Each structure stands twice: as structure tokens, then as C-alpha cells.
Amino acid sequence: MMKATSFLTSLLFLLSLNTAQGAPGWKALTNDEVHDPTSPAIGILQEPATALALLPSDTSGNRVSWIRALRERYIQPRTNIYPETEIKVLDMDIIMELTGEMPLVRFPHKPHTEWLDCDNCHDKIFIEKVGANPVNMFAILAGEYCGRCHGAVAFPLTECNRCHSVDRATFTGQPGAQPEKKVSELIN
Amino acid sequence: MGKDGYIQRKKSIRCRQFIFYLTLLAGFSSFNVLAEYGDVVLNRNAELNDMRPVVFPHWFHRIRFRCKVCHHELGFEMRAGSNDINMGDIIDGKFCGMCHNGETAWSVDNCDLCHSGKPGLKTGIHGSNETSGPGRW
Numbered sequence: 001m002m003k004a005t006s007f008l009t010s011l012l013f014l015l016s017l018n019t020a021q022g023a024p025g026w027k028a029l030t031n032d033e034v035h036d037p038t039s040p041a042i043g044i045l046q047e048p049a050t051a052l053a054l055l056p057s058d059t060s061g062n063r064v065s066w067i068r069a070l071r072e073r074y075i076q077p078r079t080n081i082y083p084e085t086e087i088k089v090l091d092m093d094i095i096m097e098l099t100g101e102m103p104l105v106r107f108p109h110k111p112h113t114e115w116l117d118c119d120n121c122h123d124k125i126f127i128e129k130v131g132a133n134p135v136n137m138f139a140i141l142a143g144e145y146c147g148r149c150h151g152a153v154a155f156p157l158t159e160c161n162r163c164h165s166v167d168r169a170t171f172t173g174q175p176g177a178q179p180e181k182k183v184s185e186l187i188n
Numbered sequence: 189m190g191k192d193g194y195i196q197r198k199k200s201i202r203c204r205q206f207i208f209y210l211t212l213l214a215g216f217s218s219f220n221v222l223a224e225y226g227d228v229v230l231n232r233n234a235e236l237n238d239m240r241p242v243v244f245p246h247w248f249h250r251i252r253f254r255c256k257v258c259h260h261e262l263g264f265e266m267r268a269g270s271n272d273i274n275m276g277d278i279i280d281g282k283f284c285g286m287c288h289n290g291e292t293a294w295s296v297d298n299c300d301l302c303h304s305g306k307p308g309l310k311t312g313i314h315g316s317n318e319t320s321g322p323g324r325w
Contacts, residue, residue: 026224034223034243034305034314041304048224048247062225062247077254081292085261098197115250117260134197148266152316153226153246153255 026052026063061155067111089113090187094130095166097175104166104175107146130176223315226250228268231311234303241305244284262286269311 026049030037035045048062055075056068069075079087090113096105112121122128125148126135133145140147141157151157226246234241249258258264264283265271271283278285279296287293294301 032223032227032315034227034229034309036240036304036306039240039304040300044301045304046248048245051251052247064247066250075251077250077252078257079254080261081257081286082261087256115255117256120255120259120266136197152313153250156225156316 025049058155060159066115066154070114088118088187090118090183092183092186093178095171095173095175095178096135098136099164102160103164104168104171105163106166107163225315226313227315229305229309229311229314230269230273231305231309232269233274234305235307239299240303240307241309241311242302243305244302268313 026047028049029035029042029045029047035042052062052064056065056072057063058065070077079085090109092109094107094109096107099105125145126133135145139145140150143151146163147157150163155162223243224245224247228244228246229241230244231241259266273283277283278288281289284302285296288296288302
């Protein structure tokens with residue numbers, strides 16, 4: 001079975017390379033199959049290519065690296081509308097080890113909480129405790145857990161190695177929260 | 189989940205993996221490229237009331253607002269079709285109307301800019317091509 005999975009992994013890898021290269025450019029609104037080409041909005045609405053071509057590029061999704069766009073200040077999206085809203089960012093990674101023969105998963109809180117609030121995930125999608133969620137790849141592909149956003153709005157699930165990013169052989173630490181500090185020290 | 193449950197999960201992964209790769213292959217070979225990634229169509233009542241379906245572009249809004257503005261501050265649920273959005277509430281300043289009020293963004297008078305969809309489209313996420321979108325496996 002090991003051989004079979006390895007074979008399938010490589011096949012899958014080739015397949016995803018293929019789709020990344022074969023991806024067409026940003027579609028014009030008139031032929032994106034969602035907008036009505038006869039709508040008076042065509043010509044007024046912004047074409048995706050006009051805005052997205054100016055941002056750091058990527059190979060999948062919107063073909064924009066939203067992480068770099070934010071970090072390098074190409075875009076400065078608002079964090080709140082009401083002045084009293086509390087803005088929380090947490091710098092804590094979680095290493096998840098139940099990945100079979102795939103590399104371990106590193107879930108970084110920082111880039112997520114720059115976009116999202118804690119209550120988008122806790123406890124609606126994830127219970128706030130390491131190992132407390134029966135996360136697995138089937139559920140993710142069915143749109144649960146990470147798959148709520150990845151595959152819908154955030155980068156798609158074809159990008160295995162962006163989540164499975166930690167080599168099992170060279171990882172010497174403990175799975176779970178990295179570093180193991182009090183959350184109050186890491187939040188700002 | 190208890191410690192035993194965790195160990196059980198660890199054991200069952202090997203067998204699951206094989207089925208998993210097969211499913212994955214089947215899934216990725218049925219690509220269906222539509223719309224810009226993350227576009228949401230809202231058409232629960234629009235077309236029934238002789239308006240074009242609504243197209244909500246995530247890419248356009250996330251250049252201007254972080255997810256937390258809509259999905260935390262303004263309270264949009266993260267599930268296409270799960271917010272009970274209707275025109276009366278929008279005009280009263282709820283949902284899209286929290287911004288499309290002539291202050292944060294142009295006002296609700298611009299019917300066609302939101303109601304720009306192709307007739308016949310179903311409510312749901314449309315542009316998320318690479319995995320055919322969540323929930324469709």
C-alpha cells in the first residue's frame with residue numbers, strides 16, 4: 001500500500017502542476033459565466049485583471065499572493081468600521097501531526113488573525129484546544145475545517161505543500177502549539 | 189476527544205490515505221472553471237422578483253476590507269446562502285446596506301451593479317474552481 005500511495009502522490013503532483021500551468025488568465029466579466037453579458041453593469045464594474053494584475057502574483061486561486069499583498073502593503077484593507085471594535089492578532093503556530101505519510105501541517109495564527117477574528121474559527125470551526133478537533137483531509141475537501149475557507153476564498157486545496165510544509169524527518173520539536181507560551185503573551 | 193480517541197485516529201489514517209488519494213484524483217479531473225475565485229451568487233429571491241441574481245465579488249472587497257470586517261464586525265455567516273439577506277433589510281442599512289449606504293460605499297440606488305448575474309444561477313460560491321468548491325465532493 002505504501003507503494004500505491006507514493007505512486008498516487010506523484011500522479012497527483014503532476015496533475016496539480018498541470019492545472020497550475022493550464023490555468024487561464026483572469027476572465028473578462030462578459031465571459032466569466034456568472035455575469036450577464038447584457039447587464040448595464042458591464043463596463044462599470046471593475047475587471048478582475050485591472051486590479052489583480054497589480055498585486056504580487058501567485059499560481060492558484062485569484063492568482064494573487066494575498067499574504068504578500070498585505071505584508072508588503074500593496075493593499076491596506078480596513079480592520080474595522082466601528083472605532084470600538086477590538087483588533088486581535090495572535091502569533092502562535094500549531095503543528096498538526098496526523099498526516100499519514102504527508103509532511104506535517106503548520107497552521108500559523110499570525111497570517112490568519114491579520115485577516116480574520118478569533119471568533120471566525122473559535123469555536124465555530126475549531127475548538128480552541130490542540131488535538132480537540134477530528135480534522136482530516138476528507139472533511140477538509142468536503143468544505144469543513146480548513147476547507148471552509150481554503151477552496152472557497154483563501155488559496156485552494158491543490159496547494160498541498162503550503163499546509164503540509166514541515167518535513168517529518170527533520171522536525172525535532174513537539175507537535176501542538178509553538179512556542180508553548182501563555183496566549184496572553186503572544187496576543188496583541 | 190480523549191487520548192484513546194487520538195491514538196485510534198492515528199492508526200486509522202494509513203488505510204484512509206489510499207481511498208483519499210483515489211477520491212482526490214477523481215475530484216481534480218473534473219475541473220469546472222467559472223467566475224473569479226471566491227465570487228458568490230445570491231439568488232434566493234432576486235430572480236423570483238424579476239431582478240438579476242446578485243454577484244458578490246470577494247476579490248474586490250478583500251482589497252478594501254479584511255475578512256473580519258464582514259464576518260466578525262458586521263456578522264455575515266461564512267456559508268453561502270446562510271444569511272437571510274433581503275432587499276428591505278439592505279435599504280434599512282443591514283447586510284450589504286451597512287456599507288452600501290452612500291457613505292462607506294455607493295448607495296442602494298445602483299440596482300444593476302449588484303444585480304448583475306446571469307439568469308438561472310443558483311445561490312452559492314461559484315469561482316472556486318480548483319476543488320469545485322467546498323461541499324461538492
